Amino acid sequence: MFASAIVALCAFPAVVSHAGTQAVPTPAPLLDDAAIRARTIAFEESRVRLDAQDQITPRMLAAQYLQRYRETGDVGDVLRAEAQARRSLRAQPHGNVAALQALADAQLTLHRFRDALATVRSARRLASSDPSLAMSEASLDLELGDVDSARRLVERVGRDSESTETIGARVAELTGDLPRARTLLTRALVRTDAMYGVPNERRAWFFARRGELAFEAGDASAAIADERTALERFPNDLIALTDAARFSEAAGAWTDARAFARHAVDVTPSPENLGLLADADDRLGDARDAAATRDEIVAVERVGNAQHLVDRLLALYDADHRIRLDDAVAIAVRDRGVRDDVFTEDTLAWAAARAGRWNLARRAASKAIAWHTADPRIWYHAAVIAQHDGRRADALRDYEHALALNPAFAPVFADDARAQLARLGG
Numbered sequence: 001m002f003a004s005a006i007v008a009l010c011a012f013p014a015v016v017s018h019a020g021t022q023a024v025p026t027p028a029p030l031l032d033d034a035a036i037r038a039r040t041i042a043f044e045e046s047r048v049r050l051d052a053q054d055q056i057t058p059r060m061l062a063a064q065y066l067q068r069y070r071e072t073g074d075v076g077d078v079l080r081a082e083a084q085a086r087r088s089l090r091a092q093p094h095g096n097v098a099a100l101q102a103l104a105d106a107q108l109t110l111h112r113f114r115d116a117l118a119t120v121r122s123a124r125r126l127a128s129s130d131p132s133l134a135m136s137e138a139s140l141d142l143e144l145g146d147v148d149s150a151r152r153l154v155e156r157v158g159r160d161s162e163s164t165e166t167i168g169a170r171v172a173e174l175t176g177d178l179p180r181a182r183t184l185l186t187r188a189l190v191r192t193d194a195m196y197g198v199p200n201e202r203r204a205w206f207f208a209r210r211g212e213l214a215f216e217a218g219d220a221s222a223a224i225a226d227e228r229t230a231l232e233r234f235p236n237d238l239i240a241l242t243d244a245a246r247f248s249e250a251a252g253a254w255t256d257a258r259a260f261a262r263h264a265v266d267v268t269p270s271p272e273n274l275g276l277l278a279d280a281d282d283r284l285g286d287a288r289d290a291a292a293t294r295d296e297i298v299a300v301e302r303v304g305n306a307q308h309l310v311d312r313l314l315a316l317y318d319a320d321h322r323i324r325l326d327d328a329v330a331i332a333v334r335d336r337g338v339r340d341d342v343f344t345e346d347t348l349a350w351a352a353a354r355a356g357r358w359n360l361a362r363r364a365a366s367k368a369i370a371w372h373t374a375d376p377r378i379w380y381h382a383a384v385i386a387q388h389d390g391r392r393a394d395a396l397r398d399y400e401h402a403l404a405l406n407p408a409f410a411p412v413f414a415d416d417a418r419a420q421l422a423r424l425g426g
Helices: 033-048 056-072 075-091 097-109 113-126 131-143 147-157 162-174 178-193 200-216 220-233 238-250 254-267 271-283 287-303 311-320 325-336 342-354 358-368 376-389 392-405 413-424
Strands: 014-016 023-025
Touching: 023 178, 033 056, 056 075, 056 097, 056 200, 075 097, 097 113, 097 131, 113 131, 131 147, 131 162, 147 162, 162 178, 162 200, 178 200, 200 220, 200 238, 220 238, 238 254, 238 271, 254 271, 271 287, 271 311, 287 311, 311 325, 311 342, 325 342, 342 358, 342 376, 358 376, 376 392, 376 413, 392 413
Parallel strands: none
Antiparallel strands: 014 023
8 A cells, every 4th residue: 555655866768659649768777776775774774873852864774674574574673663664753753744654654564553644644734735644544544444535635646646646546446436546556556667766566566556556447358467577676575475366266277376375475475466376276186285375374373473564365265165154254353453454344245255254244334335436356255145045136146246347357266256146047
């Protein structure tokens, strides 16, 4: 999710499109971000020890730690960023907007969404005209399920920028307007990809997100193409690798899926990419490797989830595979305690349905589809619950909507949606 605006030095010159009617910025060259970041962090760490009253270096160091976390997945960097942001605020407690933003970014990354929202609002009271802070608040509103508030903030800022287009695209996706979401995100992508000095990971993020929107819209070839471009920008991009594995599995390209998932696991093992790897191994006849990988998912839950950053992924994996269902419901309930967007409700609905807790599933599913979010998995889950309840018309509508969005949205489940439609006479 969008955390903070990036200020870049300049855009590369535009070139004329094939149609000859529109100038398209040329992508900026890729820099050696890892080397640059290592030198910058080493320099700032050496300086931060020299002056306890220095409020500038700690907040700069916090930003570097956060970016390194996005590139490597080391949660320790988020904790270090939080500590440096607080150090900056101790040195300069009044008017320190940049440190407040760094603190909010760390809190968001640690899934302390309500704390992050309070911090961003404190920053906005000091810099009410800053559009990037307004969009940070809108992003947190979305995490907490307040779509109306986020939409009002986007409309109030009303200017074309990376931050407003990115959050505007998220609002459009969550409210079912995929064409607008894809248009807005593409505008932000083109602008960001042309900016010299924007981290490669950040540039990759835009392509990965556009790939997700394309997949939700059933445009599988565009989805995979965007994920591959993301990996050209940043080869170890965890989002792009995991997306590419998931999209490949949906297309039945199991060898590709296994390669993408294995790379993702090598970067940072998560329940999602481990699950994708295990499923690919199963399909390719490697049952022993699949079993070992599934054991690793349990280890992630017990050892690697101290900050509860992968709760939603754990609950979804268990629900999809009908394992540890009581744990899946408990984890989904825990996740809802820190945020309450449509995906949180959908995760809880699905886990509860698989565990046979239909009243809880029904309530959560009604919230998950309330904004007409353009994600076929949400609609498939809602359809299963409606069918169990005997609400035939709702089940037909929801199965049809899931398949209309993407007829190959997931292995097994897309085929099941078609089978259930036939059974219901749809």
